[in-house]
Amino acid sequence: MSITIALSKGRIYEETLPLLAAAGITVAEDPEKSRKLIFPTNQPDVRVVLVRASDVPVYVQYGGADLGVSGLDSLIEHGGQGLYQPLDLQIAKCRVSVAVRAGFDYEAAVQQGARLKVATKYTTIAREFFAQKGVHVDMVKLYGSMELAPLTGMADAIVDLVSTGNTLKANDLVEVERIMDISSRLVVNQASLKLKQAPLRHIIDSFARAIAQD
Ligand code: PRT
Numbered sequence: 001m002s003i004t005i006a007l008s009k010g011r012i013y014e015e016t017l018p019l020l021a022a023a024g025i026t027v028a029e030d031p032e033k034s035r036k037l038i039f040p041t042n043q044p045d046v047r048v049v050l051v052r053a054s055d056v057p058v059y060v061q062y063g064g065a066d067l068g069v070s071g072l073d074s075l076i077e078h079g080g081q082g083l084y085q086p087l088d089l090q091i092a093k094c095r096v097s098v099a100v101r102a103g104f105d106y107e108a109a110v111q112q113g114a115r116l117k118v119a120t121k122y123t124t125i126a127r128e129f130f131a132q133k134g135v136h137v138d139m140v141k142l143y144g145s146m147e148l149a150p151l152t153g154m155a156d157a158i159v160d161l162v163s164t165g166n167t168l169k170a171n172d173l174v175e176v177e178r179i180m181d182i183s184s185r186l187v188v189n190q191a192s193l194k195l196k197q198a199p200l201r202h203i204i205d206s207f208a209r210a211i212a213q214d
């Protein structure tokens with residue numbers, strides 16, 4: 001019964017390694033130094049696949065992977081269908097915020113009841129947030145470099161992930177509202193959980209113990 005784990009390169013991969021180690025799983029090769037997409041581990045029946053962060057929930061939903069680690073942002077945008085979400089791993093933490101060009105009067109724009117032009121990759125999160133505030137928005141979907149949208153006049157505001165705030169600062173943008181805190185979640189394919197219960201339970205329980213120790 002083989003197990004496939006979906007991860008994304010970068011911070012999620014790095015921060016998941018210690019959790020995998022706690023489950024007795026070590027990846028044989030450094031993925032950051034390789035063009036391969038499938039990595040064997042020290043356990044013959046466990047492998048890691050590397051996919052785009054936003055594709056992790058998709059792979060797990062459709063059984064391309066049995067489990068994976070996904071940011072709550074990606075998970076909300078995906079919708080979570082077919083996914084069991086047993087653990088908040090408390091890794092890759094950041095927040096989703098609204099940011100505008102320095103000097104743009106966000107409060108006034110929001111109160112006037114005019115339509116706010118919002119550019120974001122996180123359209124589900126942004127739509128829900130502004131709907132709750134009763135603010136009408138024109139949404140522009142982007143796939144990266146959101147910071148550019150207000151600077152080019154394409155949008156009044158962006159909804160993006162913020163960690164240190166350095167990226168916003170470097171682009172003369174200011175964070176005006178925090179929408180939600182983000183961390184990464186363990187996601188498990190619901191059918192896999194039934195068919196491969198013992199090995200998946202072992203991984204879930206090991207992760208849970210490792211988190212509880214910090
Ligand atoms: O591959 P794809 O484009 O689909 O996804 P991605 O580029 O978002 O993937 P990746 O690997 O960059 O991020 C994976 C997950 O890490 C995200 O889904 C979040 O849950 C989480 N995470 C935590 C972050 C950050 N912190 C973060 N700071 N993801 C992105 N950032 C960006 C931020 O948007 C900013 O542009 O990093 C930049 C630096 O942030 P500052 O505020 O520290 O300057």
Ligand code: MG
Pocket residue numbers: none
């Ligand atoms: Mg990125």
